[in-house]
Amino acid sequence: MIGLLDCNNFYASCERVFNPALNGQAVVVLSNNDGCVIARSNEAKGLGIKMGTPFYQIDDLVRTKKVAVFSTNFTLYGDMSNRVMNIIRQFTPDVEIYSIDEAFLALDGFSDLANYGKKIVGTITKWTGIPVSLGIAPTKTLAKLGNRFAKKYPAYKNVCIIDSDEKRIKALQKTEIGDVWGIGRQHRKFLESQGIKTAFDFTQKSSSWVRKYMTIVGERTWRELNGEACIGLEQVLPNKKQILTSRSFGNMVSEYIPLSESVATFASLCAGKLRRQKSCATSLMVFIHTNKFKEDLPQYYQSSIIELPVPTNFPAEIIHYALEALKKIFKEGYQYKKAGVMITNIVPDSCIQTNLFDGLNREKQRRLTKTLDLINSKYPKSVIFGAQGIDHEWKMRQNNLSPCYSTRLKDAIRIN
DNA sequence: TCTGGGGTCCTAGGACCC
């Protein structure tokens, strides 16, 4: 059996842990730049605030209903996530961390799963203050389904087990097709047009029909709903095949210098991600674009790819080539809203093909980078960097940021 | 004033090879 444990309204719940006055009050957490709503407490959901709503559209509601609003505080959420995951590991060694707020658990060999599940859920909530739900079933997709029920119906007390065909079919009948893990907007639309309303209707089609219209991916979902486990537990997280760092700017940028500082920053972040997974980039792509929502302004979207002479993860070198790419595409006369650096060709750093004409002293660069990493790791923010500028007009808007209660000493709560 | 960021997998189609 597989369990899917998921933190309820995770970001909103994190904000509440350190600010209990928010209990019972509607809470929303916003995306970068305070752009749109990405997490909501149950009360906020009750007010009809939808996921992804641009913040300015709920301005009135926020004022009249006293909704508490927060900018994303990933430092806080990441730390709370680690705490939850560490507790899960005390209950079973086989865990797949699926996202910041979700994990799959291998639960074979445990007796009385109903009680064990309750114990897991109870312990996490007690030790971290984060409410969680657990679905347990023979496949990942069914565990996801169970998790929805655990969350939706209070009678389950946050744990729902699907361990018989009878329960499975009942759950399928009560689940709308669009709520199935793996069925997105496009497929939902298509399936509904075929008269398929529930997960149960879907399982009644033939596997070949599903494969024909929804590829092998859809067929896998179909099999999983029918009780056949097709998606295994991945315990070691595989290295990324693609690394992207991009941001929308708090303010539009039209000059080259600040734009180049942002690209240098993103390039350096990409280099850091590469080093952490012991990989190198063989090429990189830089893109910039204007604000697509401002239709009256001239629009420009361009990207440029550069092949690197030698695979690298040195920040200085990646920044250098990223700026070279930027120079190729930068044009005066536009207001840029977003830029990014993407790395798609990634190789392990242990087997790089060197270049006969390489002029860089790589051993020296490697030592330099290591030293910089060490210094920067001592501080919450990088203190040594290259070409990235300091006072950024493009920096993110975060008007409602909460303190880093659990990771920065000066932000810790005081009891007087 | 104001619309996130970061990933994965699969398929189709073109380039290229013998």
Added chain:
DNA sequence: TCTGGGGTCCTAGGACCC
């Protein structure tokens, strides 16, 4: 008039996820 067959690799684009 007529133009093989089989394969690989790469990329772009579309679908999905949180």
